[in-house]
Amino acid sequence: MKINVIDRAGQVLDLDCENGDRLMDVLAELDLVEATCGGECSCATCQVYVDPDWLNRLPPKDELELELLDELLNTRETSRLACQIHLSDELDGIPITVAPAE
Amino acid sequence: MSASTRVVVVGGGQAAAQLIGSLRGHGFGGQITLFSDEQMLPYHRPPLSKKFLLGELSQDKLLIRKPAYYEGHGVDVRLGCPVLGVDAAARQLTVAEHPNIDYDVLVLATGGRARRLPLVPQGMSGVHALRTYTDALALRDRLHAGARVVLIGGGYIGLEVAASLRTLGCEVTVLEMQSRVLERSAAPAIAQRLVEEHAHHGSRVHCGIGVSRILGEHAFEGVLTSDGQTIEADVLVVGIGMQANTSLAEQAGLACADGILVDRSGRTSDPSIYAIGDVACWRDRDGQGSGRLESVDNAIFSANVAAAAIAGVAPPDAAAPWFWSDQYHNKLQMVGLAPAQASWLQRRSEDGARLSCFCIEDERLRAAQCLNAAGDFIVAKRLIASGQRIDPAALTNPSIALRDLCTTASE
Ligand SMILES: Cc1cc2nc3c(=O)[nH]c(=O)nc-3n(C[C@H](O)[C@H](O)[C@H](O)COP(=O)(O)OP(=O)(O)OC[C@H]3O[C@@H](n4cnc5c(N)ncnc54)[C@H](O)[C@@H]3O)c2cc1C
Numbered sequence: 001m002k003i004n005v006i007d008r009a010g011q012v013l014d015l016d017c018e019n020g021d022r023l024m025d026v027l028a029e030l031d032l033v034e035a036t037c038g039g040e041c042s043c044a045t046c047q048v049y050v051d052p053d054w055l056n057r058l059p060p061k062d063e064l065e066l067e068l069l070d071e072l073l074n075t076r077e078t079s080r081l082a083c084q085i086h087l088s089d090e091l092d093g094i095p096i097t098v099a100p101a102e
Numbered sequence: 103m104s105a106s107t108r109v110v111v112v113g114g115g116q117a118a119a120q121l122i123g124s125l126r127g128h129g130f131g132g133q134i135t136l137f138s139d140e141q142m143l144p145y146h147r148p149p150l151s152k153k154f155l156l157g158e159l160s161q162d163k164l165l166i167r168k169p170a171y172y173e174g175h176g177v178d179v180r181l182g183c184p185v186l187g188v189d190a191a192a193r194q195l196t197v198a199e200h201p202n203i204d205y206d207v208l209v210l211a212t213g214g215r216a217r218r219l220p221l222v223p224q225g226m227s228g229v230h231a232l233r234t235y236t237d238a239l240a241l242r243d244r245l246h247a248g249a250r251v252v253l254i255g256g257g258y259i260g261l262e263v264a265a266s267l268r269t270l271g272c273e274v275t276v277l278e279m280q281s282r283v284l285e286r287s288a289a290p291a292i293a294q295r296l297v298e299e300h301a302h303h304g305s306r307v308h309c310g311i312g313v314s315r316i317l318g319e320h321a322f323e324g325v326l327t328s329d330g331q332t333i334e335a336d337v338l339v340v341g342i343g344m345q346a347n348t349s350l351a352e353q354a355g356l357a358c359a360d361g362i363l364v365d366r367s368g369r370t371s372d373p374s375i376y377a378i379g380d381v382a383c384w385r386d387r388d389g390q391g392s393g394r395l396e397s398v399d400n401a402i403f404s405a406n407v408a409a410a411a412i413a414g415v416a417p418p419d420a421a422a423p424w425f426w427s428d429q430y431h432n433k434l435q436m437v438g439l440a441p442a443q444a445s446w447l448q449r450r451s452e453d454g455a456r457l458s459c460f461c462i463e464d465e466r467l468r469a470a471q472c473l474n475a476a477g478d479f480i481v482a483k484r485l486i487a488s489g490q491r492i493d494p495a496a497l498t499n500p501s502i503a504l505r506d507l508c509t510t511a512s513e
């Protein structure tokens with residue numbers, strides 16, 4: 001499967017990924033997000049904007065993700081932490097924009 | 103640096119993986135070779151004491167980058183390959199079963215090894231440490247519900263292991279020589295809350311108590327404590343910190359203290375050799391203090407700094423170092439370095455569930471430690487970075503939102 005990513009420099013990338021990958025891992029592998037905590041919801045450096053049409057296919061945010069997003073700068077209605085998103089075939093082709101660094 | 107530059111990285115941990123990703127991210131087109139004495143591609147160590155120990159994470163999810171990344175980015179990875187020597191004058195490495203390896207730039211990312219307890223007889227079974235994947239597997243294999251475990255050392259890793267083992271149903275006793283756990287690193291109120299949490303889950307945490315004898319001949323049977331108690335147990339976990347792997351650097355004649363001394367760009371006393379991660383000892387971390395730091399944040403920052411210098415691009419901005427620890431369902435996030443005897447201001451939520459401690463210096467926030475208060479941590483990072491003046495009364499008043507104290511950053 002693939003995801004469609006706009007990185008912080010505005011480049012559009014089609015990235016290959018596998019069912020079960022965390023979105024954060026796919027982005028971090030190419031250094032597109034820092035993801036310092038490796039997905040433990042501790043660093044909040046993996047913010048992305050998800051295409052609004054795809055938002056309802058994602059599982060809801062848990063309390064911790066909500067709290068972190070609440071305090072981050074540059075958040076939008078469509079903000080998510082990439083480490084909380086597990087990719088599945090259902091998300092094949094999902095458009096993602098990497099949020100600016102804090 | 104030209105496309106013919108040969109970069110050789112020694113050590114395959116978090117810092118090495120980040121250096122490689124960062125170099126290729128900057129478009130560095132030279133050769134990159136990585137030597138690691140471990141058998142596994144660079145992986146995340148933090149889960150070893152947490153989710154991996156609990157069996158909630160599989161091995162492939164520990165990897166920082168998938169195997170295909172290294173192939174796709176022209177990185178020559180040699181696993182199970184310890185580097186035995188560095189000849190800095192000839193710019194050559196000695197590697198077991200290889201001809202000598204030439205380098206133009208050498209990066210030492212050798213990290214550290216678990217410190218041993220001299221009291222423990224060599225080869226005694228039932229004795230564990232936790233630094234590597236192999237260590238974690240060995241410990242996991244040894245555990246069963248009801249196993250009696252003694253943990254020596256009440257540092258972060260020790261306390262995380264204690265929480266995981268208790269969750270797995272083991273009987274856990276933690277022995278800490280100092281008068282309290284996390285003595286050098288956590289605010290007293292935070293350490294106190296964590297100890298209460300461990301006690302609440304049924305672990306015993308004894309402070310101010312050392313070990314005077316290890317019981318058992320070939321297999322571990324228990325400990326005799328400095329205050330004369332005998333604690334019978336099946337498993338001993340030694341969590342008394344790490345020792346930086348500086349021997350290659352020392353042998354190469356590089357300036358070392360507690361680690362390998364580096365300047366702000368990660369350069370050692372030899373300009374073609376860098377050191378990054380747990381093994382590096384900052385002479386001065388761009389206004390963020392000096393010394394060695396053992397954290398993922400520092401591994402990543404130091405790798406980015408060195409990669410920028412090697413690739414010839416602008417260095418990343420320095421930020422206050424930060425660290426996290428998860429114990430049971432408690433999340434501790436800390437940012438900034440506080441002096442040893444710092445006095446801490448407290449911000450508690452009404453129900454007491456959230457606790458943040460702040461260290462103020464010259465009317466500015468210097469460090470923050472947030473327990474179950476992830477939002478405070480994010481704002482504290484921003485307050486430290488901005489260097490703005492802070493009103494202590496507002497900081498400790500939970501009815502004032504922390505974010506309202508930010509005067510410089512705006513959305
Ligand atoms: C159990 C555990 C939990 C942790 N939890 C957290 C946490 O929650 N938050 C946090 O911020 N940090 C945490 N840390 C710390 C963090 O993992 C380390 O700071 C980080 O891994 C350091 O990375 P490094 O690459 O500098 O060193 P290392 O990860 O130690 O890697 C060094 C590598 O070099 C290899 N090597 C050494 N000498 C040679 C040689 N001569 N030839 C070839 N290879 C060599 C070593 O075998 C090793 O693979 C934890 C660490 C552990 C062990």
Ligand code: FES
Nearest residue numbers: 039041044046083
């Ligand atoms: S990777 Fe750290 S919060 Fe997502």
